[in-house]
Amino acid sequence: MTAETVEETRRRSMLAKIEDLHAEQQKAVEAGGKYIARHKARGKLTARERIELLVDEGSAFLELMPLAGWGSDFAVGASVVTGIGVVEGVEVMIVANDPTVKGGALNPWSLRKTFRAAEIAEKNNLPTINLTESAGADLPTQKEIFIPGGRGFRDLTRSSARKLPTVSVVFGNSTAGGAYVPGMSDYVIMVKDRAKVFLAGPPLVKMATGEESDDETLGGAEMHSRVSGSSDFLALDEHDALRQARRVIARLNWRKRGAVPAPTYAEPDLDPEGLLEVIPTDLKEPFDPREAILRIVDGVSTGSTTGGSNPVAFDEFKPLYGSALCVGWARLHGHEIGIVANARGVLMSEEAQKAAQFIQLANQKDTPLLFLHNTTGYMVGAEYEQGGIIKHGAQMLNAVSNSSVPHLTVIMGASYGAGNYGMNGRAYDPRFLFTWPSAKSAVMGPQQLAGVLEIVARESAEKKGEVFDADGFAGMKQMVEEMVEEQSLPYFLSGMVYDDGVIDPRDTRTVLGICLSVIDNQPIEGAMNFGVFRL
Incomplete structure (x- = not known):
């Protein structure tokens, strides 16, 4: 029996981690347990089935934060499904309550997840479709969600003010605070005999006022469509409601305002399947990020991706200086990007200065940046302190903080200490941040x-x-x-909504391609004012 090669060991280890990832993600799909069958027995679609029927046939749906709430007392997924899909050719943010999990009631992790979805929609100029069926707040945790929960209503109204349309499709109960989601949306569709939208149901009304009423009189779809005017369209059933939602999006006259990617591009020169062999089993072992980059970015098999007479897939900048960090230009699905990747774990003064300069150059030419993490942080020790590691690290942090081009982040391996900050971790507001199952992040x-x-x-x-x-x-x-x-570990961090999802490394190119397409919904304008650099 022959011994495994290093590549085979890495592949086996990563495949095991991916298998675990799929098992954890399945927990979100099955979070409703026995209530899923009961829900479907009533002739109702699940949240994910509604999304599948809503988006364009054959298009991708990028689910975001599927592991929210992992490791907490709440169901994995936090009773809501969020993600980006294409509806009538328009990229939209979709937020779908999962009524099989406590009636779709929102808990503290649901808030984190929906707030992040609203932030992504705002920064990337996306309309939002809410597939609404929620019992409102999870009452046992009201002290954690009542005060911050108002932000959700604020986000809806501010989205409308920014000319980012919001659509609410109501499939069932939308009570108490949940009633304000359709109440504050630009377009509202309610399903006949199913939608119930009211601030208080018949029992509470009876207790509060002595009035006796029924669901339809208080908040039924027909009443809101014919009497209150809170519903704009009355749908015959769930399928009809989703059809009408697609029609609303088709009438928005929506168009992208950003850059137009190259119409043709080559697939990566190296097989993306090889990404399974890039990351070592032991994260203390360094690896060459170029092996990952050339499996993610556009290749040059059918033409130049970077221009000029000598095309290369990854046009490295300053390759002989600060070699523990590699930076350069590439294209991904036809979109030009700058890449900042850790070639060895530690960041020293040269690497920090190199990164700061490169980030400024990306802003000068209005080009998005992709950060690929595998860092143990900035170098420590008397020699490096005397050499100015603090001020040089501060230059890199300054550049990252004040850069105004869109940032994408993928944590491939280690992401420790201030290195996480310098490489544009969550605290530095990347447009999107994803982790690989091999990732680890801590002080x-x-x-x-x-x-x-x-x-x-x-x-x-x-x-x-x-x-x-x-x-x-x-x-x-x-x-x-x-x-x-x-x-x-990535599941713990993803559960806290510190990333937008843990992904199979082989999906990295597709995921980033979707993100770059979304970013192009509005123009990119790089910063030229970075404040004072400590030199």
Whole structure:
């Protein structure tokens, strides 16, 4: 029996992680449990079935944040499905309540997820379609959602004010706070005999006012279509409602205002399947990001992607300087992009200065940036502190912070410390951020963090004149390592909505292509004012 090659070991490990990813994502699909069958027995479609019928046939639906709520007390997916789809040729943000999970009631993770969806729609100039069927707030957690929850209504009205249309299709109950979703949308479609939109149902009205009423009189689809005027279109059934929603989008006279990508482009010169072999099993082992880049960006098999007489798929900038970071120009699905990728984990002064300059150049030519993470952070030690690592790192952070071209981020491997910030982590507002199943992100590695705590505890004991109990601290050290390891994993971070999804590496090109197409809904204008650089 022959030994595995390094590539075979990496592939086997990544495939195992992808299998685990699919299992975790399936939990979101099946979150309703036995209530899914009950829902369908009533002749109703599930949230994902509604989306499938809404979007253009044969088009892709990019689901966002499917693991929201992972590791919490709530169902994976947080009782709502969000994502970007194409409806009548128009890219739209879709937010669909999952009524099989607690009636579609919104919990704290639902808010995080829907707020992020609204942010993506705003920054990328997307109309929004709400597929509405929600019992409103999850009452046991009202203290966590009541105050911030008002932002959802604010987002709807502000979207309309920015000329980003909002459409609400109501399939069932839309009560209490949920009633304001159709109430604040530009276009409202209600399903006959199914939609019920009211601030208070018959029992609460009876308790509050003594009035006796029924669902239809209080908030039925026919009443809102014929009497209150809160519904613009009355649908005969769910299929008819989705057809009418498509008709609304078709009448928007929507058009993209951004750059037009190259009409033709080549597939990557290297097989994307090889991405499974790029990332080492041990993230302490460095890898060449060019191996990933050439499997993601457009190739040159059928022509130049970068112009000139000597075309290359990835036109590297400053290749001999700061070699632990590779930067350069490429195209992806015909869209020009700049790429900033960690070639070795550590970032030193040269890498930071190189990145800052490259980011400025991308802004000068109004070109989106793609950041590919595999970093342990900025270099430490007396030599590097004396060499100005803080001010050079600050230059990179300044450039990232004030850059106004769209940023895309993919965390392929490690993303530790301030390196996460310098490489445009979540705190720096990338348009989209995705992680691979191999990714880890934290202040530092588990062993390093636990080791630092041990050194501090040992020094503290010595200052007090006490004997440090190394054996007693061993249990604490192990517990810290295990805790940090768990909290560094992609599912944990994705559950907290710190990314827009964990993706199969082989889907990276397609996912980024969709994102770049969405970005082109409006013009790109790079920044030229970056404030004061500490030189």
